[in-house]
Amino acid sequence: MSVLETLFNSPLGQLVAKQAGLKPPPKLRRGRVLPTGPVVLAELPGADGAARAALGLLDVETADPIADVAENRIADDRGRQVPRPYTTPPGAVVVDATGVRTIAELEGLRQVLRPAVRSLERSGRVIIVATDASAVEGLEAHAVAQGIDGINRTVAKELRAGSTSNLLFLRGDTGADDLVSTMSFLLEGRSAFVSGQTWRVGPAKALHALDDRPFEGRVVVVTGAARGIGTAIAEVFARDGASVVAIDVPAGGDSLAQVANRIGGSALQLDITAADAGERIAAHVARVHGADARIWAIVHNAGITRDKMLANLDEKLWGQVLEVNLAAEIRINDYLLGDVVPGGFGDEARIVGIASTSGVAGNKGQTNYAASKAGVMGYTWELSRQLADRPITAGAVAPGFIETEMTGAIPFVQREIFRRTNSLGQGGRPVDVAETLAYLCSPASGGVDGQVIRVCGQNLVGA
Amino acid sequence: MTHTAVVVGGNRTPFVKAGTKYASASAQDLLTAAIDGLVARFGLAGAKIDEVAAGAVLKHSRDFNLTRESVLGSALSPHTPAVDLAQACATGLEAVIYTSNKIRLGQARSAIAGGTDSASDAPIVVTEGLRKAILRASRARSLGDRLKALASIRPSDLMPVPPAVIEPRTGLSMGESQALTTTRWEVSREDQDQLSYDSHQNLARAWDSGFFDDLVTAYRGVSRDSILRADTTLEKLASLRTVFGRGDDATMTAGNSTALTDGAAVVLLAEESLARERNWPVLAKVVDSQIAAADYVTGAEDLLLAPTRAIPELLERGGLTLDDFELFEFHEAFASTVLATLKALEQNGVGAVDRAKVNVDGSSLAAGHPFAATGGRIVASLAKRLAERGSGAKGLISICAAGGQGAVMILEAL
Numbered sequence: 001m002s003v004l005e006t007l008f009n010s011p012l013g014q015l016v017a018k019q020a021g022l023k024p025p026p027k028l029r030r031g032r033v034l035p036t037g038p039v040v041l042a043e044l045p046g047a048d049g050a051a052r053a054a055l056g057l058l059d060v061e062t063a064d065p066i067a068d069v070a071e072n073r074i075a076d077d078r079g080r081q082v083p084r085p086y087t088t089p090p091g092a093v094v095v096d097a098t099g100v101r102t103i104a105e106l107e108g109l110r111q112v113l114r115p116a117v118r119s120l121e122r123s124g125r126v127i128i129v130a131t132d133a134s135a136v137e138g139l140e141a142h143a144v145a146q147g148i149d150g151i152n153r154t155v156a157k158e159l160r161a162g163s164t165s166n167l168l169f170l171r172g173d174t175g176a177d178d179l180v181s182t183m184s185f186l187l188e189g190r191s192a193f194v195s196g197q198t199w200r201v202g203p204a205k206a207l208h209a210l211d212d213r214p215f216e217g218r219v220v221v222v223t224g225a226a227r228g229i230g231t232a233i234a235e236v237f238a239r240d241g242a243s244v245v246a247i248d249v250p251a252g253g254d255s256l257a258q259v260a261n262r263i264g265g266s267a268l269q270l271d272i273t274a275a276d277a278g279e280r281i282a283a284h285v286a287r288v289h290g291a292d293a294r295i296w297a298i299v300h301n302a303g304i305t306r307d308k309m310l311a312n313l314d315e316k317l318w319g320q321v322l323e324v325n326l327a328a329e330i331r332i333n334d335y336l337l338g339d340v341v342p343g344g345f346g347d348e349a350r351i352v353g354i355a356s357t358s359g360v361a362g363n364k365g366q367t368n369y370a371a372s373k374a375g376v377m378g379y380t381w382e383l384s385r386q387l388a389d390r391p392i393t394a395g396a397v398a399p400g401f402i403e404t405e406m407t408g409a410i411p412f413v414q415r416e417i418f419r420r421t422n423s424l425g426q427g428g429r430p431v432d433v434a435e436t437l438a439y440l441c442s443p444a445s446g447g448v449d450g451q452v453i454r455v456c457g458q459n460l461v462g463a
Numbered sequence: 464m465t466h467t468a469v470v471v472g473g474n475r476t477p478f479v480k481a482g483t484k485y486a487s488a489s490a491q492d493l494l495t496a497a498i499d500g501l502v503a504r505f506g507l508a509g510a511k512i513d514e515v516a517a518g519a520v521l522k523h524s525r526d527f528n529l530t531r532e533s534v535l536g537s538a539l540s541p542h543t544p545a546v547d548l549a550q551a552c553a554t555g556l557e558a559v560i561y562t563s564n565k566i567r568l569g570q571a572r573s574a575i576a577g578g579t580d581s582a583s584d585a586p587i588v589v590t591e592g593l594r595k596a597i598l599r600a601s602r603a604r605s606l607g608d609r610l611k612a613l614a615s616i617r618p619s620d621l622m623p624v625p626p627a628v629i630e631p632r633t634g635l636s637m638g639e640s641q642a643l644t645t646t647r648w649e650v651s652r653e654d655q656d657q658l659s660y661d662s663h664q665n666l667a668r669a670w671d672s673g674f675f676d677d678l679v680t681a682y683r684g685v686s687r688d689s690i691l692r693a694d695t696t697l698e699k700l701a702s703l704r705t706v707f708g709r710g711d712d713a714t715m716t717a718g719n720s721t722a723l724t725d726g727a728a729v730v731l732l733a734e735e736s737l738a739r740e741r742n743w744p745v746l747a748k749v750v751d752s753q754i755a756a757a758d759y760v761t762g763a764e765d766l767l768l769a770p771t772r773a774i775p776e777l778l779e780r781g782g783l784t785l786d787d788f789e790l791f792e793f794h795e796a797f798a799s800t801v802l803a804t805l806k807a808l809e810q811n812g813v814g815a816v817d818r819a820k821v822n823v824d825g826s827s828l829a830a831g832h833p834f835a836a837t838g839g840r841i842v843a844s845l846a847k848r849l850a851e852r853g854s855g856a857k858g859l860i861s862i863c864a865a866g867g868q869g870a871v872m873i874l875e876a877l
Contacts, residue, residue, distance in 0.1 A: 243506070253681035254496065257503035261538035266506030269676050288506040290742045342742075 005412040025426035026162035029123035029189040030435075032212065035091020037121045038063035039187065042112035046099015051129045053176030054183040055094065057210070065093065068114040083115035090116060092125035092187055097148060098170060100130065101141040109151055117158055126165035127186050128152050129179075132200055135172040145169070149198050156196030156458050157423050164195035164424070164458075171202035178204045178447030185439040193400075193432035195423050196458030204446030205391035206348050214442045216241030219285055219295050223272055224302030226252035228404040229354075231259050232430030233299055236438050238263035245285060245295075247272065248302070272302050272328040278335025285343030294346035295336065297441035300329040300353040303372075305406070307365040318368045325372035329353055330379060337392075348391045350441035353380055354433075355398035355452055361461045373398070377452045384450025393449040395440040400456025403427040424457035467735040468563035469877065471743040473577075473843020474501035475728030476682040478831035479689040481582035485725040488683065490519040490526065493727035493833075494533040494579035500680030501575065501729050502538045505743070511540040513571035516558040517578050517729065518548040520834035520865075523586045529579075551865035552796065553754070554578045555728060555838020556872060562732050563749040572737045576842075577729030578835025584725075592620035630865065632760045637865065640759070640766040641797045642708035642715055647765065648803035652714035655798035656700040659719040659828045662795060666825025667693035669844075674824060678843050690722055690831040719798035724831030728839030730846075735877070746846035750857070750873040753777040759867035767800045769869030770861040771807040777871055778813070783857075785814035788873075790848055790858040792841045795827040800863055824848065838862060842874070849876040 029035070041052060041062035055062055066072055068083040076082045093116040097109055109128070116126065133145040152167035159165055166186055170179070182201050185191050208214075220237045224230035225246035234244045244265035248256040253269050260267035268284040270277055285293050303325045306317035336345045358366050359373025376396055384394040401407060401418045407427065410418065419427035436455050440448060475497055479485050485493065494517055502508055517530040526532075531545035550557040555578035562574035588594075592615075599612035629636050635643075645655075669675060670687055679686075695718070705713035706720065731743075738745050755773035757764040770793075778784060785808070793801040801821070809815050824844055827837055841860050849856045856876040863869050 246503075250676050250679070251681055251686040253500065253679070253686065254683070257500045257680050260503035260506070261499055261508040264506075264508045265503075267500075267503035267680075269504075269680070271673075274673070286742055287744060 028162045028192040030192045031189045033189040034187055037089045037091035040065045040090045040093045043096040044100055044108040047096040048098040050176050050179050051094055051096040054179040057176055057180045058184055065112045066115040067111040086119045089119050089121040091121050094127045097128055097130040101144055106147055120163045122161040124163040125187055126155055128167045130169055132169035132171045153196045167198040169200045171200060173203045174201055177207050180210050181442050181444035184210055190435035193428035193455050193457050197454050199451040199453055201447045206446050208443035210444045213241035219243050219289055219293055221245045221295055221298040223247045223300055225259055226256040229430040229433050230301045233301055233434040233437055234259055235263055236434035240438055273323050278332040282341050282343035291342040293343055296346055297350035299437055305369050309365050310367045321368040322372050326375040351394045352437050352440050353396040355396045357398055357400045357456050357459050357461050360398055381450050396452045397433055397436045398452055398454045399433045400459035401427045403429055422457035422459040428455055428457055466567050466569050468566035468732055468749045469735045469738050470746045470846035471731040471733050471738050473678055473730040475679055475840050476726045477679055477685045477688050478724050478726035478833055479685055481723035481725050484683050484685045486583040489584050490579045490581045491529055491533050495536040496682050497727035497729045498537040501731055508538040509540055511542045512575050513573050515543055515545040515575040516548055516562050518554040518835050519580050520551055521580055521585045552834045553862045553864035553870035554835035556862050556870045559730055559842050560752045566734050572734040574732045575729050577839030579727035580833035580835050581725045582723035588624050590620045590624055638707035644765040644803050645714060645799040646712045648806050650799040650802045654802050655719040656697055658798040659700055660697050662825045662828040663692050663695050665823055666691050666829035669824040688830045691829050721796055721827045721832040724833045726833035726836045728836040730839050730842045745877050746850040747874040747876045750875045751777055751781055752872040754870050757867040766867050767796055767863035768804055768807055769867055770863055770871050771804055773869050773871040775813045785816055787857055788859045789852055789856045791816055791821045792845050792860045793821055794837055794862040796863055846874055849874055
């Protein structure tokens with residue numbers, strides 16, 4: 001720990017920091033925990049009702065919204081007309097804007113969001129559901145769909161005390177069954193560090209009911225599981241019932257074994273860049289879980305950084321990063337997507353990878369890393385498209401600043417800047433990345449396909 | 464109903480020179496780590512194994528239940544029973560024999576066998592004079608008797624007694640005993656150095672090819688055997704000074720003798736039907752085994768050549784000859800032990816062993832020799848190699864041990 005960091009964390013340092021406006025960040029609600037306050041449902045004209053039905057499936061009782069119209073306004077202590085406040089701070093405000101097609105109708109969002117933004121409880125939620133541009137007609141409707149995206153991103157920035165706002169675009173024919181896993185994820189603490197994001201939900205190719213232990217009896221493969229985010233991923237999947245196959249390089253074998261044993265999984269020491277990595281993963285699954293076992297999900301988490309300014313970057317450091325972070329993932333999937341083998345992919349496999357905000361926005365000293373991580377996004381989108389006729393889904397998460405050993409090595413001042421320059425004013429935790437991956441891999445998330453979700457607290461970079 | 468005991472897999476820590484990276488790890492720590500690595504590899508956390516048998520040569524008095532304590536510290540179910548075995552350097556192989564026999568008798572369907580040793584954390588004991596004086600004092604009924612007992616302690620009694628691998632009946636160390644054998648069997652320095660060189664080359668090749676990816680789990684920041692010198696040369700080995708033997712007869716060096724080593728190794732064994740039910744790899748079955756002992760005290764026989772008595776007995780019982788084996792594992796206590804063993808087998812009419820089939824993945828000279836761990840290391844590696852060769856491939860394991868004993872075993876790929 002640097003002198004500066006020690007000083008900053010001392011009582012005096014904290015006092016000075018507070019005076020300077022660097023308040024300690026809000027503590028986020030995490031885990032499978034719903035908001036405590038009421039869930040307000042605002043259905044704007046023309047709403048298709050999927051949001052209401054999804055909340056019904058979750059047994060969430062809904063409250064009516066306060067609309068910011070003349071009769072709902074009161075004078076504040078300085079005599080200004082403001083919306084009447086909620087008597088109980090809402091835990092979440094769900095806005096069903098699926099019927100909004102005109103610029104004039106956007107006013108409906110303003111009306112229900114204005115009273116909500118200042119009255120949400122801590123770690124509250126704004127969830128906007130709208131119709132995807134692919135399912136609307138006309139120039140104005142397309143403009144409006146994108147307009148809602150702008151609203152969401154801005155609301156997320158204006159919310160306080162750990163509250164988040166996210167937007168779901170529904171593709172045509174998306175029903176409550178398709179939406180429910182996403183609605184549950186967003187309401188619960190699992191989505192703590194996901195804010196200002198927009199993604200698409202469509203009709204699932206195969207439906208499964210929502211479950212608190214969705215991976216019970218299912219095999220989930222996690223690469224890079226010996227430490228950091230990978231360990232958190234393995235733990236979250238195991239918490240949700242999975243038999244986890246934890247993979248890491250032989251040099252990480254002892255901590256890998258500890259992780260595997262702690263969560264009742266198994267360990268496979270494997271360099272994922274080996275030509276036969278896919279075969280060895282399948283063989284391990286068959287060896288530990290029997291010849292009939294199949295992989296439900298694979299989380300391609302293993303990744304490395306070899307940071308250098310491009311002016312100093314040679315072909316070796318370039319190649320290593322692309323090989324581990326991108327090429328290995330493609331090779332392994334190619335094998336597992338091929339012929340059916342013992343221990344290979346099941347019919348409805350979930351394939352998820354890890355992109356990065358560095359891939360979205362670029363990052364000084366990381367051309368190689370950004371290439372690989374942006375590559376993961378491009379690969380995920382096309383993979384999902386190519387698998388359109390199979391009930392397999394592909395997805396990815398793009399973490400922002402996550403508190404790990406790796407980010408702990410960043411010099412203090414830089415680190416403090418990175419961790420605070422997002423809408424939640426803090427770094428995320430490995431578990432936040434893990435929860436999002438587990439949501440993407442959930443059997444009930446079959447309608448969430450080809451999506452890259454940023455877990456970055458709405459990082460200012462690339463947002 | 465006949466039962467077949469099969470080797471399913473194995474795990475060990477990387478082996479390191481005593482007094483280095485594992486200096487603060489106890490034999491129990493090492494064994495626990497080896498078991499945990501195996502448990503993780505096969506997803507056995509919380510599972511009950513029918514029995515775990517292991518041991519250590521260098522044992523503290525607190526280690527009276529070493530294996531059971533290791534099991535309790537591991538991720539295995541606490542309902543997994545355990546037993547400590549001891550047969551000097553044959554301990555690990557004897558543990559495999561013990562558990563495979565139980566499996567063959569139907570008394571167990573799954574077992575873990577192996578061993579551990581820490582030469583770094585070896586027990587240091589007090590002198591006999593001090594120990595007896597303290598015992599006398601504790602029995603004394605009066606202050607006078609007590610003082611008298613304590614007064615009998617001489618300054619020399621206060622020196623701690625470090626461990627040494629000394630044969631109690633000859634007073635010779637292992638190296639000194641082997642030096643006699645080396646001379647008797649006229650084993651040349653060049654042959655010894657060549658065998659040592661081959662051991663390092665073979666082990667390095669096995670590591671480089673990823674052979675140990677599913678046989679070894681990194682421990683305390685070590686992910687490869689640290690005694691291994693992939694870059695050693697015959698010239699370097701030839702330049703080392705001798706450490707055992709006298710005068711012109713001295714040919715044994717630190718390069719062709721095993722170093723004191725820390726490490727642990729275990730093997731997962733199962734009844735064949737259980738292995739097949741679980742879809743575990745059926746690497747090789749335990750065909751048979753034999754122990755023999757040599758009359759070394761009188762000097763009539765060699766301390767470490769007892770396997771040359773066990774091997775013909777085992778071959779005869781199975782109707783086999785040395786030509787029936789694709790691979791041989793002769794534990795390299797010293798290079799000259801292996802060479803003298805081969806010479807003796809030939810001279811005794813048992814047969815000639817093709818050197819190209821011996822220790823193809825290196826052995827104790829390169830890997831190191833944590834005494835009780837060596838058997839587990841060899842069984843797991845050989846079983847994996849035999850499985851690669853295909854059904855019917857046989858391998859012979861030979862391990863010499865202190866006390867003039869030797870243990871041998873036949874494995875066969877199914």
